[in-house]
Amino acid sequence: MDIFDTFLNAEVMRRSFPMLLKGLWITLQLGISSIIAGLLLGLALAMARLYAVAPLRFLTRVYIDIFRSIPLLVLLIIVYYALPFLGIRLSPFMSAMSALTLVSGAYTAEIFRAGIEAIPKGQFEASAALGLNGRQTMADVILPQAVRVVIPPLTNNSINVIKDTALASVVAMPDLLKQATQAQALSANPTPLIGAALIYLAFLWPLVALVSRMERRFAARRR
Amino acid sequence: MTFVSIRNLRKYYGPFEALKGIDLDVAKGEVVCVIGPSGSGKSTLIRCINRLEDFSDDSRISVDGIPVATGRALAKVRAEVGMVFQSFNLFPHLTVRENVMLAPRRVRSTSRADAARQADVLLDRVGIASQADKYPDHLSGGQQQRVAIARALAMEPQVMLFDEPTSALDPEMVGEVLDVMRDLARTGVTMIVVTHEMGFAAQVADRVIFMDGGQIVEQGPPAQVLSNPSEPRTRNFLSSVLNH
Ligand SMILES: Nc1ncnc2c1ncn2[C@@H]1O[C@H](COP(=O)(O)OP(=O)(O)O)[C@@H](O)[C@H]1O
Ligand SMILES: [Mg+2]
Numbered sequence: 001m002d003i004f005d006t007f008l009n010a011e012v013m014r015r016s017f018p019m020l021l022k023g024l025w026i027t028l029q030l031g032i033s034s035i036i037a038g039l040l041l042g043l044a045l046a047m048a049r050l051y052a053v054a055p056l057r058f059l060t061r062v063y064i065d066i067f068r069s070i071p072l073l074v075l076l077i078i079v080y081y082a083l084p085f086l087g088i089r090l091s092p093f094m095s096a097m098s099a100l101t102l103v104s105g106a107y108t109a110e111i112f113r114a115g116i117e118a119i120p121k122g123q124f125e126a127s128a129a130l131g132l133n134g135r136q137t138m139a140d141v142i143l144p145q146a147v148r149v150v151i152p153p154l155t156n157n158s159i160n161v162i163k164d165t166a167l168a169s170v171v172a173m174p175d176l177l178k179q180a181t182q183a184q185a186l187s188a189n190p191t192p193l194i195g196a197a198l199i200y201l202a203f204l205w206p207l208v209a210l211v212s213r214m215e216r217r218f219a220a221r222r223r
Numbered sequence: 224m225t226f227v228s229i230r231n232l233r234k235y236y237g238p239f240e241a242l243k244g245i246d247l248d249v250a251k252g253e254v255v256c257v258i259g260p261s262g263s264g265k266s267t268l269i270r271c272i273n274r275l276e277d278f279s280d281d282s283r284i285s286v287d288g289i290p291v292a293t294g295r296a297l298a299k300v301r302a303e304v305g306m307v308f309q310s311f312n313l314f315p316h317l318t319v320r321e322n323v324m325l326a327p328r329r330v331r332s333t334s335r336a337d338a339a340r341q342a343d344v345l346l347d348r349v350g351i352a353s354q355a356d357k358y359p360d361h362l363s364g365g366q367q368q369r370v371a372i373a374r375a376l377a378m379e380p381q382v383m384l385f386d387e388p389t390s391a392l393d394p395e396m397v398g399e400v401l402d403v404m405r406d407l408a409r410t411g412v413t414m415i416v417v418t419h420e421m422g423f424a425a426q427v428a429d430r431v432i433f434m435d436g437g438q439i440v441e442q443g444p445p446a447q448v449l450s451n452p453s454e455p456r457t458r459n460f461l462s463s464v465l466n467h
Contacts, residue, residue, distance in 0.1 A: 120312075122308060122310055122312035123312060123314065125275055125308070125312060126306075126308065126312035126313075126314070126371075128273075128275060128301065129273055129275065129301060129304070129305070129306035129375075130301070130325070130326035130330065130374070130375070130378060131298055131301040131302035131326060131330040131378060132325075132326060132329055132330060133298065136329045136330075140325060140329060141314055141325075144316045145314075145315065145316050148316075
């Protein structure tokens with residue numbers, strides 16, 4: 001039997017393609033909403049981690065460490081299968097998005113913190129001496145400079161979030177991977193899986209290349 | 224009339240006492256130059272005036288009658304006190320004009336158009352009107368420091384603090400910055416200037432303060448402190464600076 005008929009069967013691919021597209025759409029929805037929510041959570045955590053009163057600062061550190069340690073799959077299964085025992089019943093989408101956001105927020109917080117700490121102390125002092133308050137200093141002086149530093153690692157983190165959306169298939173989310181496995185079962189042929197892999201690659205490879213380019217550019221500019 | 228009043232100012236870094244109970248009054252419009260060896264506490268002293276450095280609770284500083292405390296009142300003091308740093312500390316992501324506009328826009332809610340007009344007037348006054356649309360990185364050190372002065376002046380401060388404003392500059396650029404400061408002194412702004420430029424102190428200061436070991440050792444008119452100091456420590460310091 002021809003290897004192409006097995007793994008890249010044109011007929012199977014054609015038939016399963018609409019299913020894969022549907023899955024892709026859900027994967028993108030899940031990925032992008034988790035990335036955005038994770039960014040907001042991460043920024044809030046970074047502020048608390050750096051500037052909150054001591055007990056809150058400590059709690060934030062604990063949060064960040066816990067959610068960077070826990071395997072995402074474990075967290076996802078807890079959210080989907082364990083929380084209902086507490087009466088908290090989330091849809092597959094909300095379960096997956098919560099788990100992805102909680103973890104992404106922890107990583108994002110550390111990225112923002114590193115970015116803010118990379119800004120020279122003189123920038124904070126000049127802002128304070130001019131009478132800017134803490135919020136204005138962040139919004140107008142520090143974050144616009146930190147963003148340049150944090151864009152490569154944030155993009156990296158976003159790539160990870162999109163990759164991790166594949167885990168959502170275990171809580172019955174009809175995402176790209178789930179659709180591919182179903183199409184595979186229907187057609188008794190692994191071609192849809194290969195198709196899904198190619199779609200992931202088509203989306204993520206350019207992003208990976210972009211990060212490498214940005215990192216090289218930033219490294220060059222730093223001299 | 225006393226404008227800046229400092230009473231029993233003590234500052235500790237851990238167990239180390241960097242300022243050992245400073246008393247100082249500066250009158251409105253007075254130009255005070257602070258000199259002294261490295262590590263004597265000059266920077267710490269002027270950084271306490273706008274509370275960039277915290278100080279002990281029994282110390283008292285007030286500016287225009289407002290106590291330099293933490294909280295809301297501090298913002299009011301900082302808006303009245305301009306500061307120029309040795310390392311300029313311009314905002315690199317903003318153009319020269321935007322650097323000058325930022326604080327009036329945010330702190331005083333000045334309109335964009337008014338802030339831009341005011342910025343251009345100030346940039347003209349410090350002689351860099353033609354660079355307004357450039358980013359700080361593209362300016363020479365002397366130009367950057369003049370922008371920093373314009374940025375501080377945009378808040379129309381009653382007092383200007385300078386912490387060795389020419390020490391990071393190439394020698395050929397020192398003059399242009401001192402010229403701007405000399406002009407500023409003539410406008411009646413109260414100035415406290417930490418400097419190693421003895422010529423500037425001699426010519427512009429109403430009073431020279433010599434610090435050593437976290438204390439004011441000697442102070443008086445420049446003719447007295449710089450030419451005829453009474454303290455041996457002052458004499459030593461001056462001879463080491465002048466023989467440099
Ligand atoms: N952040 C700090 N931590 C510990 N010691 C400091 C700090 N800043 C200044 N000092 C010490 O305080 C003393 C006075 O410093 P400073 O005011 O910078 O002196 P000057 O400006 O006269 O050179 C020095 O002995 C210096 O080492
Ligand atoms: Mg100093």
